[in-house]
Structure formats: structure tokens, C-alpha cells
Amino acid sequence: ANKKKTSISVLECKAALSREEVVRWKQYFDKASFKLDVDKIGRQDLANIENDERIVQEGNIYVVLDGEEIVVDYEKVHTVVALRQEIRIQKKIEVAKQKLVYNGVELKDHADDNRRKNLAEYGIRANSHIQLIVATEEKTIKxxxxxxxxxxxxxxxxxxxxxxxxxxxxxxxxxxxxxxxxxxxxxxxxxxxxxxxxxxxxxxxxxxxxxxxxxxxxxxxxxxxxxxxxxxxxxxxxxxxxxxxxxxxxxxxxxxxxxxxxxxxxxxxxxxxxxxxxxxxxxxxxxxxxxxxxxxxxxxxxxxxxxxxx
Structure with missing residues (x-):
């Protein structure tokens, strides 16, 4: 079967511009509000990212125990182990009795390869709130x-x-x-x-x-x-x-x-x-x-x- 070919004609403006008109149009585009400075945008985006990272890393995290907030400097405490020690210093709660929970997940001290786990691995950033649950020793309670x-x-x-x-x-x-x-x-x-x-x-x-x-x-x-x-x-x-x-x-x-x-x-x-x-x-x-x-x-x-x- 013969296929019909569709042709599209493009209208062209064949008017010639004078040198003066070319200069005037160039000046117009140089001043246009919609003109994009790609180099500037890239630098600004990078600055925003670096600023966001700085905000994430600066400030405090809050450990909540019976409604009270234990304030911890996020810049100084990066691992779960370090956080437990800070709680021990501030509240005199033994490390073995601390159960830390963030977003329903219990924080573990070490990964499978035995390295210390960082708070950031749990998505914890500055201004995060972590639940502290305190356990007693096992008892024979009648x-x-x-x-x-x-x-x-x-x-x-x-x-x-x-x-x-x-x-x-x-x-x-x-x-x-x-x-x-x-x-x-x-x-x-x-x-x-x-x-x-x-x-x-x-x-x-x-x-x-x-x-x-x-x-x-x-x-x-x-x-x-x-x-x-x-x-x-x-x-x-x-x-x-x-x-x-x-x-x-x-x-x-x-x-x-x-x-x-x-x-x-x-x-x-x-x-x-x-x-x-x-x-x-x-x-x-x-x-x-x-x-x-x-x-x-x-x-x-x-x-x-x-x-x-x-």
C-alpha cells in the first residue's frame, strides 16, 4: 500500500536586519528578565546544598525521657555509643539500662562488621527527637x-x-x-x-x-x-x-x-x-x-x- 507522506512547511521571516537593529536586539536580550545565568545558578545551588548540610550538622538532638528533654550537641556526638555515654554523664543512667528508639527503630551500638554505628545511619540529624526507655534488671517479681x-x-x-x-x-x-x-x-x-x-x-x-x-x-x-x-x-x-x-x-x-x-x-x-x-x-x-x-x-x-x- 502506498503511504502518504506528510510535509510540514516552516514559514521563515526573510526580512533583513540592519546593523543598528541587530545591536538593539542584542541589548534587549542582554537585559531580559528571563535570561538565565547558568554558571551563577550552579554556584548558588552548590552554596544552598552546603548550607543545608551545615544546618543538618549543627544544633542539638533531644533525648526524651518521661517528658523531659535531654539536650545533646549533635556536632560533638556522632555515634550511638557516644550518645549513650553522654546520657550516662547527664542523667546518671547506666548504659546497660538504656534503650534508644528513633522512628520506631531501636538504635544498635555496632553494625554487623562490628564498627560503631553513626546516628546519621538512622536518619538522625540536628533537632531530631530520640525516645529513651530505661530498663531495670531482670527480677523475680511475684x-x-x-x-x-x-x-x-x-x-x-x-x-x-x-x-x-x-x-x-x-x-x-x-x-x-x-x-x-x-x-x-x-x-x-x-x-x-x-x-x-x-x-x-x-x-x-x-x-x-x-x-x-x-x-x-x-x-x-x-x-x-x-x-x-x-x-x-x-x-x-x-x-x-x-x-x-x-x-x-x-x-x-x-x-x-x-x-x-x-x-x-x-x-x-x-x-x-x-x-x-x-x-x-x-x-x-x-x-x-x-x-x-x-x-x-x-x-x-x-x-x-x-x-x-x-
């Missing part, structure tokens, strides 16, 4: 007690600070203990007291107890949570106090935490008690969260991001 009290808000209403215990089997939520679910027949040695109210002194009290030896073997984690029931934040309650103890050693608080540092939060995941064989390890978590005892969804989602940390 009777665990999570106890707390609070004062009513200033607006004269009776309001409640809720304590909740979530039980997990691996990374699966199993059951909760709170004012609505204080006790289960299958685990009678774990229970929630419910609200104990002192109206005369305008204070409330709750207590969660658990005989850890009596828990099913597939229960691996207990998460303890505080949340504001009706008030917008934990800071609305007067002088809240709490403790996590082994009843055999009531003088030793296993989870120290300054609630004043998270006063703006609706809820805080206080600590995690994790099974390690026949013993248990307590981790001070201090992670803020949305949600409360009326809606545990956001808290469960936050715990899901901690999968594998404990």
Missing part, C-alpha cells in the same frame, strides 16, 4: 502493684484519672483491667480496685494488683497506662502520684516518672513489664498518647509501634 492517686480538677467537678493494665501475648492484645473490667474468673489473682473516692479531701485512688506467677505462660507483656477520663489532659488533676512496686519490696519504686512533664497529654503509657523466661523486666516507657478509658484505640495503636522493643 506480686506486682500499680497504685496511684490524684486530686480533683480546679473547676470543683469530681473527675477521674484512670489506671489501666493491658495484657499482651506477644504482640497480640489479650485483655484489659480497668474500672469497667476489674476482674476475670480465669485470672483471679489480677484485679483492678475501681475508683476509691475521698470526697472530703477531693482525691481519688486506684490500685491494680497482679500475681505474675499465676498468669498464663503465653502472657508476655503488661502495659500500665494513665489517662484523663473527662478532663482534656493529665495536667488538670492536682498532685497526681503513682508507684509500681513488688509487694515483697514496697520501699522500692520500679517505675519513677515525673507526670508534670506530660501534663498536656490525654494519656501516657507509663511502663511495660515484660517476661524474660521465669523472670520479669520493668521498662520505664513514658510515651504520650491520645485516647483514654473511653477510647483505647489510639493507645493500642501506639503500643503496636513498640512491637519488638521489649
Amino acid at each position: 506480686d506486682l502493684v500499680f497504685e496511684f492517686e490524684w486530686g480533683f480538677p480546679n473547676d470543683q467537678t469530681i473527675d477521674y484519672l484512670d489506671g489501666t493494665c493491658f495484657l499482651y501475648t506477644g504482640n497480640k492484645f489479650w485483655r484489659k483491667y480497668d474500672c469497667q473490667s476489674p476482674w476475670y474468673p480465669s485470672t483471679p489473682n489480677t484485679r483492678h480496685s475501681g475508683d476509691v473516692i475521698d470526697r472530703a479531701n477531693r482525691r481519688g485512688h486506684q490500685r491494680i494488683t497482679s500475681n505474675l506467677d499465676e498468669l498464663p505462660e503465653n502472657v508476655t507483656h503488661l502495659y500500665f497506662i494513665l489517662s484523663a477520663r473527662n478532663s482534656p489532659s493529665i495536667g488538670c488533676y492536682k498532685i497526681p502520684r503513682f508507684s509500681v512496686i513488688d509487694e515483697e519490696h514496697p520501699d522500692k519504686n520500679l517505675c519513677r516518672y515525673e507526670l508534670s512533664n506530660v501534663s498536656h497529654s490525654k494519656a501516657v503509657i507509663m511502663c511495660c513489664v515484660a517476661r524474660t523466661g521465669t523472670k520479669w523486666k520493668v521498662y520505664v516507657v513514658g510515651t504520650e498518647s491520645a485516647g483514654n478509658a473511653k477510647d483505647y484505640g489510639p493507645i493500642k495503636q501506639k503500643i503496636q509501634t513498640m512491637d519488638g522493643l521489649f
